[in-house]
Amino acid sequence: xxxxxxxxxxxxxxxxxxxxxxxxxASPGKPSPATAQSSVRRLTEAQYRNVIADVFGRNVEVxxxxxxxLRVDGLAAVGSSAVSITPAxxxxxxxxxRHIVAQVFSPDNRARLVGxxxxxxxxxxxxxxxxxxxxxxxxxxxxxxxxxxVRDDVAQTLGSARTLGSFDxxxxxxxxxxLTSPSFLFRIDTPARTGPSGMVDGYSKAxxxxxxxxxxxxxxxxxxxxxxxxxxxxxxxxxxxDRMLASPRFTDGTRAFxxxxxxxxxxxxxxxxxxxxxxxxTSVATATREQTLRTITDLLIDHRGDxxxxxxxxxxxMTRALGPIYDVPVSKxxxxxxxxxxxxxxxxxxxxxxxxxxxxxxxxxxxxxxxxAIREALLCQQIPAPPANVNFAVVQDVNNxxxxxxxxxLEAHLDxxxxxxxxxxxxGIGLSLEQFDGAGQFRRTEHGIPIDVTGKFDKVAFDGxxxxxxxxxxxxxxxxxxxxxxxxxxxxxxxxxxxxxxxxDLHRSFAAHGYRFVDLVRTIALDPAFYxxxxxxxxxxxxxxxxxxxxxAS
Amino acid sequence: xxxxxxxxxxxxxxxxxTAGGTALAADAPTGGQPGTRAFVATxxxxxxxxxxKSDAPxxxxxxEVYLSMLPPAERAELSSPGKRRDLQKRMWDQFGFRRLxxxxxxxxxxxxxxxxxxxxxxxxxxxPEQLRAIAALNGFPKDRGxxxxxxxxxxxxxCTNPYDFPALAKGYVPYTGKVSYGMNLDGKVGAKDFTGxxxxxxxxxxxxxxxxxxxxxxxxxxxAVREKVMLSARAPMLIEVSGIDDTVxxxxxxxxxxxxxxxxxxxxxxxPLARASFTLDPDPALVNVTHGRIVxxxxxxxxxxxxxxxxxxxxxxxxLVRGAVIKATFTPDGNLDGGVFGYTxxxxxxxxxxxxxQDGADNVGMSCVGVRMAIDRFADGYRDxxxxxxxxxxxxxxxxxxxxxxxDPAMRTANSNSSQMEAAR
Numbered sequence: 001x002x003x004x005x006x007x008x009x010x011x012x013x014x015x016x017x018x019x020x021x022x023x024x025x026a027s028p029g030k031p032s033p034a035t036a037q038s039s040v041r042r043l044t045e046a047q048y049r050n051v052i053a054d055v056f057g058r059n060v061e062v063x064x065x066x067x068x069x070l071r072v073d074g075l076a077a078v079g080s081s082a083v084s085i086t087p088a089x090x091x092x093x094x095x096x097x098r099h100i101v102a103q104v105f106s107p108d109n110r111a112r113l114v115g116x117x118x119x120x121x122x123x124x125x126x127x128x129x130x131x132x133x134x135x136x137x138x139x140x141x142x143x144x145x146x147x148x149x150v151r152d153d154v155a156q157t158l159g160s161a162r163t164l165g166s167f168d169x170x171x172x173x174x175x176x177x178x179l180t181s182p183s184f185l186f187r188i189d190t191p192a193r194t195g196p197s198g199m200v201d202g203y204s205k206a207x208x209x210x211x212x213x214x215x216x217x218x219x220x221x222x223x224x225x226x227x228x229x230x231x232x233x234x235x236x237x238x239x240x241x242d243r244m245l246a247s248p249r250f251t252d253g254t255r256a257f258x259x260x261x262x263x264x265x266x267x268x269x270x271x272x273x274x275x276x277x278x279x280x281x282t283s284v285a286t287a288t289r290e291q292t293l294r295t296i297t298d299l300l301i302d303h304r305g306d307x308x309x310x311x312x313x314x315x316x317x318m319t320r321a322l323g324p325i326y327d328v329p330v331s332k333x334x335x336x337x338x339x340x341x342x343x344x345x346x347x348x349x350x351x352x353x354x355x356x357x358x359x360x361x362x363x364x365x366x367x368x369x370x371x372x373a374i375r376e377a378l379l380c381q382q383i384p385a386p387p388a389n390v391n392f393a394v395v396q397d398v399n400n401x402x403x404x405x406x407x408x409x410l411e412a413h414l415d416x417x418x419x420x421x422x423x424x425x426x427x428g429i430g431l432s433l434e435q436f437d438g439a440g441q442f443r444r445t446e447h448g449i450p451i452d453v454t455g456k457f458d459k460v461a462f463d464g465x466x467x468x469x470x471x472x473x474x475x476x477x478x479x480x481x482x483x484x485x486x487x488x489x490x491x492x493x494x495x496x497x498x499x500x501x502x503x504x505d506l507h508r509s510f511a512a513h514g515y516r517f518v519d520l521v522r523t524i525a526l527d528p529a530f531y532x533x534x535x536x537x538x539x540x541x542x543x544x545x546x547x548x549x550x551x552x553a554s
Numbered sequence: 555x556x557x558x559x560x561x562x563x564x565x566x567x568x569x570x571x572t573a574g575g576t577a578l579a580a581d582a583p584t585g586g587q588p589g590t591r592a593f594v595a596t597x598x599x600x601x602x603x604x605x606x607k608s609d610a611p612x613x614x615x616x617x618e619v620y621l622s623m624l625p626p627a628e629r630a631e632l633s634s635p636g637k638r639r640d641l642q643k644r645m646w647d648q649f650g651f652r653r654l655x656x657x658x659x660x661x662x663x664x665x666x667x668x669x670x671x672x673x674x675x676x677x678x679x680x681x682p683e684q685l686r687a688i689a690a691l692n693g694f695p696k697d698r699g700x701x702x703x704x705x706x707x708x709x710x711x712x713c714t715n716p717y718d719f720p721a722l723a724k725g726y727v728p729y730t731g732k733v734s735y736g737m738n739l740d741g742k743v744g745a746k747d748f749t750g751x752x753x754x755x756x757x758x759x760x761x762x763x764x765x766x767x768x769x770x771x772x773x774x775x776x777x778a779v780r781e782k783v784m785l786s787a788r789a790p791m792l793i794e795v796s797g798i799d800d801t802v803x804x805x806x807x808x809x810x811x812x813x814x815x816x817x818x819x820x821x822x823x824x825x826p827l828a829r830a831s832f833t834l835d836p837d838p839a840l841v842n843v844t845h846g847r848i849v850x851x852x853x854x855x856x857x858x859x860x861x862x863x864x865x866x867x868x869x870x871x872x873x874l875v876r877g878a879v880i881k882a883t884f885t886p887d888g889n890l891d892g893g894v895f896g897y898t899x900x901x902x903x904x905x906x907x908x909x910x911x912q913d914g915a916d917n918v919g920m921s922c923v924g925v926r927m928a929i930d931r932f933a934d935g936y937r938d939x940x941x942x943x944x945x946x947x948x949x950x951x952x953x954x955x956x957x958x959x960x961x962d963p964a965m966r967t968a969n970s971n972s973s974q975m976e977a978a979r
Contacts, residue, residue, distance in 0.1 A: 274822030279829070281822050324821075324829040329959030331831065 039189035039200075039533055041080040041492045044069050046256060048185075050216035052100060055139045056113055060103045064096035069265075074376055076260050077489040085185065097179035101172045110168075118167050125167045129157040132171060133178075141183040142210075142217055143190065143203040144227075153178075187211065191533055195232060198532050202226035205531050209240065212490045212525060214249040215256035234526075241525045245518060251301050254517065255293045261485050262349075262377055264289045266358055273363040277439035279324045280357065287321040288354035288440070294335055295349060300517040307482055307515045311348040311472040314340040325353050325441055345435055345442060348469035350374060353440030360438035364398050365406055367430025374429050378472070380481035383426060404447040407431050428455040432468050476507075479515055483507045490524050502529055589798050593890045593955035595791040596818060596826035597780045598864075601893065601952040602762025603734035603748065604775060611727040613767045615919030616712070616912075619724050620645045642916055649719055651711040651912055653702070654692055656680070668692050668708055679705045702911050703868055711912035713922035726924035728932070729766025734759045736950035737879060737895035739935075746934075758948035761898060764928035770918045780954070784826060787818040789865035791953070792832055793880070793890060794960050795846070795853060801884050804848040809855045809880065811842040812960060813863045828888070828956040834963065835863070840872075846880070853892070855880045860896065864906055868914070871906035874899045876936055876946050882953070890955040897935035897946035904929065 043051065045066040052062050067089035070079035085093065104113045114132055118125035133153045137145040145153070153174050161170025178184060189208075192201040200208070203218075206226040210218040218226070222240055230236030244250060259265060267289045272280040294317030299305040316326075318338035323330040326346065328338060340346040349355065359373040360366050375381040403409045410427055432455040437443050445451060454463045457471045472478050483506050484495055495503050506523060513519040524530055614622070620641070621629050632641040645651075654668035657677055671687045674680055679701070680688060685708065689699030694710050698718075702709040712719040734748035736759035743756035750757045765771050773779055792812040798804055814832035821827040834841070839861055846855035860878035864871045875896040882892020907915070907925050915922050933944035 272822070278821035278823040278825060279827060320816075320831055323831045323959065324827055327829050329831050329961060331833075331961045333833075 041077075041187045042067075042083050042085065043185055043187065044076055044080055046259070047211065047215055050214075050252070051140070054216050054219070055136065056100065056104055057109070060100055060109070062096060063099050065092050066096075067092065071263065073488075073494055074261075074263065074380075075485065075488055076265075077492055078494060081492045090180065093180050093185060094176065097176045100179060101175045104175065105168050105172050114168075114171070124158055125161065125171070126154055126158060128167075129154045129171055129174070133157070133174065136175065137178060138223060139217055140178055141181070142187070142207040142223075143183075189533060192232075199528070200531050200533055202229060202231045205231045205237075208490070208531060209244065209525055212253065212530075213241070213244045213521065214247070214253045216249075216252075238526060241522060245522055245525075250518075251297050254297055254301055254521075257486065257489050258293060258296050259289075260489060261482075262292065262355065263373075264292060264354060264358075267354060270358055271362060272357065272439055276363045277437070277441070279441065280439035284321050284325060284353075285357070287319055288325075288352065288357060290335075291317045291319070291322060292349055292352050292354040295352065298337060304516055304518060307510075307517050307520075308473040308479060311350065311469040311478070312466075313348060314342075314344065314346065316340065316346065316352065322353065325439060327442065345465060347466040348472070350378075350433065350469065350472075351436060351465055353436075356433060356436045356440035357438065363438060364396075365434060365436070365438045367406060367410060367427045367434060369430070370433050371426030371428065371430030375426060378481060379477050380484055404449045405451060406434055406446065407452055429457060429468065431455055432462065432465050435465070476511075479510060480507050482517075483510050483520060486520055486524060490530060502527075590794065590796040591798060591801070591884070591890070592792060592794040592958050592960045594814065594818065594826070594830070594832060594958035595786075595793060595953040595955040596784050598785050598791055598862075598894070598951055598953045599774050599780055600761060600765070600771065601735040601775055601950050602729060602759055602766045602771070603731040603751075604772065610730065611767060612769055612772075613727050613765075613924055614725040614921065615769070616645065616722055616916045616921050617641055617919070619722050619921060622725065623721065645916075646711075646912075649712065649722075650695070651709075652692075652694055652699075653707055653709045653711065653912070655707055656688070657706065700908070702909065704870060704909075707911075709911065711922075713908050713910065713912045713915055716923040716926035719923050720927075722921050722923040723927050726921065726928065727767050728763050728928060729771075731766070734762050734766070734950070735893070735952065736762070736948070737881065737893075739877065739879075739895060739897065739948050757950075758895075758934070759950045760932040760934045761903070761929065761947045761949035764932040764947065765925055768920050768925075770920055780952070782824075784818050784820075786862075786864045786866065789835060789863040789870075790814045790816075790818045790832065791862050791955075792834070792958060792960050793882075793955055798848070801848065802851050807846050807848060807853070809844050809846045809853070810960075811844075811858075811860055811862065811880070812962075813837070813840040826956050829958065831959040831961050833961040836963075848884075851884050853880065853882050853884065853890075857896070860894065868911070869906055869909045871909055872902060873906070874902040875949065882955075888957050890953075892953060894951045894953065896949065898949040899936070899946045900929050900933055901945070903947070903949075 048066065049062050052060060067083070067085060069076040070083045072078040072082055103109060114128075116122075116125075116128035116131060118128060122128055130150055133150055134145060137149070137153075156177070157167075157170045157174045159170070160173045161167045164170055164173075182188070187207055189200045189204040192199045203223070203226045206218040206222045209231075210216060210222055221243070222231075225231050225236060225240050228236075231240060267285050270285050271282075272285075274280075295313065295315065296310060298315060298317060299309060299313055300307060315337050316339075317335055318326070318328070318330055319335050320330045320333065326338075328340075330336075330338070345351065355373065356370070359369040361369075372383045375383050397403070397409065398406075400409060410431070432453045434446070434451045435443060435453055443451070453465060454461065455468065456462070457468060458475060458477075460471055462468050462471060484503055487499070487503050487506060488494055506520070506527075509523050510516075510520045513523075617638070621633060624632065624644075631637065632644065654666055656668055656670070656674075658667050668688055669691050671684065671691060674684050674688065685699060685701065686697075688708055689710075692699075692708070694708070698710045698715060699708050700710070700714040701707070702714065712722050716722075732749055733751060734757055735751060736748060736757040738747070738754065738756035739758040741756075746760065746763070747755065748757040748759055748762075749755055762771075766775075774783070790813070792810075792814050794810040794812065796808045796810070798807050813835040815835045816830075816832045819827040819830055840863065842858055842860050842862075844855045844858040846853050848854075857877040857879050860875045862873055862875075864873060875894060875898050878894055878896030880892060880894055882890050885891055904926060907920075907922055910918070910920075910922075912922070929947050930943075933947045935944055935946040935948055937943065938945050
């Protein structure tokens with residue numbers, strides 16, 4: 001078995017390397033050339049886990065380290081088009097796959113997940129192997145296996161079974177190979193053989209749709225729609241999109257987007273000085289991430305609310321672990337919604353501990369990090385990294401006897417004109433959050449000095465984060481950034497010049513529909529441009545839309 | 555809030571707010587709504603005095619007592635710490651201590667499983683009649699055999715029946731120091747009373763007189779040890795002060811002493827986590843309501859018969875302190891530090907000692923016999939009119955409490971000093 005697997009791993013590795021050369025295009029920090037749009041995306045860790053749970057059940061554990069996801073311009077979804085798999089990474093995938101397969105073939109699961117075995121009518125198990133490979137391959141590869149693929153895999157299974165003296169071990173080796181195959185680890189778009197040129201085929205549409213809406217592999221109904229050609233017809237596509245939007249799994253997909261958009265996965269690596277912030281622990285950090293995601297889905301999905309209200313909402317998801325951070329009683333076990341009263345400084349998701357703690361130092365706040373994060377994530381702006389030779393001594397001296405507040409220390413730091421240029425962009429926003437310490441806990445003073453939370457946003461002066469939240473709410477740049485981010489998330493690449501008018505249209509539609517996130521995603525999912533193969537030249541987009549319209553009319 | 559009894563309607567409204575029904579300003583005082591402060595006691599320890607002399611007499615634990623009874627050769631052989639198990643077996647065999655697990659499993663340490671009559675159901679607490687039947691079936695002495703170890707074992711030992719083993723009180727000495735923490739509960743200055751650390755005369759703390767010479771008591775009286783140990787972590791005491799108009803001076807506040815159903819949690823620095831939420835224990839008998847006053851930042855309550863719980867890994871003891879007064883200071887860092895002073899009933903105190911089990915007493919260096927005889931001897935409060943014996947003993951407990959939220963699903967007014975006073979009338 002070992003020899004067999006080693007050979008498969010090598011073959012797979014070669015395949016992956018080849019694919020990465022062929023398809024990988026986006027590079028961090030560089031605008032992607034319009035001629036090399038990627039149509040291959042590596043599954044993120046979250047997607048991998050979701051797919052395994054969907055195909056084999058939630059009781060099958062996924063254990064192991066994954067190749068790290070890469071963020072490109074803030075989104076791991078865009079970075080997924082830029083990454084390949086290293087040899088070491090492939091070994092990790094192999095180890096993860098073996099552990100999964102061992103569970104699939106365990107006595108507890110085998111009957112449910114494999115379902116057949118060699119018998120009198122199928123003495124060597126060829127029929128059983130073919131059935132299993134076809135059915136499992138469809139879910140894992142998100143497309144039917146070609147006859148030659150099934151033949152090869154069955155032959156390999158039987159050969160391995162003979163060598164290893166066990167049908168199950170032979171089939172298990174094949175399943176390990178499938179789980180380390182590029183067809184599984186990468187979402188590879190296939191061009192449609194019929195219809196308008198430049199479109200992906202039905203199964204690739206199903207895949208795009210499923211990962212956009214649910215962040216996982218297509219379910220049986222969606223695969224059936226792909227097989228029947230329903231996804232190529234507007235009414236068929238619409239039926240599937242509406243079905244998926246109505247599913248509770250859309251909440252999972254929305255969480256996946258905002259987790260990426262707000263870079264909340266970084267919380268997994270967050271640590272705070274326990275002596276300075278004793279109430280902040282690893283479990284609290286985990287809860288802050290969950291809080292933000294639940295707050296978002298409560299507003300956007302459960303209440304179909306206005307996206308902009310995320311910056312003015314006083315409804316925070318709350319759990320006991322977070323009560324000490326927010327200094328509020330939490331009456332119910334589990335999660336519930338806690339509504340802060342008018343006048344309370346907790347307003348909007350930027351005052352949630354997740355973002356406040358994530359964009360702060362282990363032992364002190366950082367208006368600069370907070371301002372930079374908000375500018376980049378929520379306004380889609382680029383803030384350059386500080387030069388290597390910056391002297392941070394004044395800023396870091398939290399016990400400075402004369403410069404008692406962070407604002408005072410930053411102002412002293414800004415005497416350097418070179419520093420001031422960037423800090424002007426970040427600190428105005430960040431300083432308005434200074435009433436929240438590095439763990440996100442409220443405070444009125446710093447070293448006995450009342451904290452000044454005035455600032456300017458878009459040349460408008462404000463006093464306090466509640467006012468800033470209202471400015472965010474009313475700023476078109478905030479909603480434009482979201483639209484752009486959702487578009488990039490769905491397409492796995494940055495917006496190019498040729499895409500801009502479509503993105504602008506999308507924003508107009510978003511505004512016209514009351515800034516409803518569900519409607520935004522629905523519009524993207526129903527847009528034929530979402531199913532094109534490569535860079536959307538205006539011409540091909542128009543052609544695609546025209547073709548779809550004709551299909552609808554017919 | 556003005557003077558007088560707690561208005562039920564107001565109290566209902568207040569408790570509803572405390573339960574989180576209404577949102578609070580972020581800078582509202584922790585505890586619920588403005589005018590309320592709530593705390594969770596993170597250490598609640600019997601307190602007294604420390605002998606000035608390091609060679610002050612100490613009461614011996616069971617092992618020391620038993621070793622002193624043995625012939626010199628055997629004493630020498632079993633004295634080393636490595637021989638503890640042999641020493642214990644020898645002692646248990648000699649005194650006829652018994653301990654049997656009621657159910658198969660890990661409970662009761664190395665105990666054998668008891669034979670059970672057919673009507674005893676698995677994991678169901680036996681009735682007194684069933685317990686007698688179990689004892690008889692397993693050869694316990696007549697009328698002997700008590701439930702122990704959270705009702706998981708049946709035992710007969712010097713802890714379940716201390717007066718059966720007077721020999722294990724050999725060498726007992728009371729605390730002989732003159733100074734002790736506490737309060738003058740009876741308003742008198744008697745010959746047996748202590749002097750407080752601040753020079754106050756007439757301090758009533760005979761419980762410390764009784765057990766203060768045990769090494770374990772002295773250790774737990776050490777502030778450094780108290781800081782690290784959280785007592786009753788599984789059912790912490792909650793203290794809620796409401797109706798506060800001024801935290802420095804307020805002539806009338808309402809004080810509820812409650813028991814939490816949630817465990818204490820440590821923060822990242824290892825200290826008790828402040829501002830956590832605690833749901834109340836559903837037992838209405840554990841809700842104690844009284845009034846008090848704040849003078850110069852020090853809260854003093856009216857006396858009340860106070861029930862609270864010590865719940866730890868193997869102990870689940872409901873303590874009753876009669877005529878209890880809480881005197882505590884609101885500290886600048888937002889905590890509440892002080893003590894509970896009153897007459898602890900002998901029954902509720904010894905219940906905890908008994909639950910400690912023979913094994914526990916052996917290992918911490920105490921003697922259940924010594925403690926039982928001492929508290930009976932030094933008891934000084936609430937005389938039983940029928941027997942003429944005291945039923946309680948003056949005591950003092952220190953506590954350190956940090957801010958918390960009290961989640962009260964229902965209004966409860968049991969144990970209120972108002973109702974007690976009405977009942978007395």
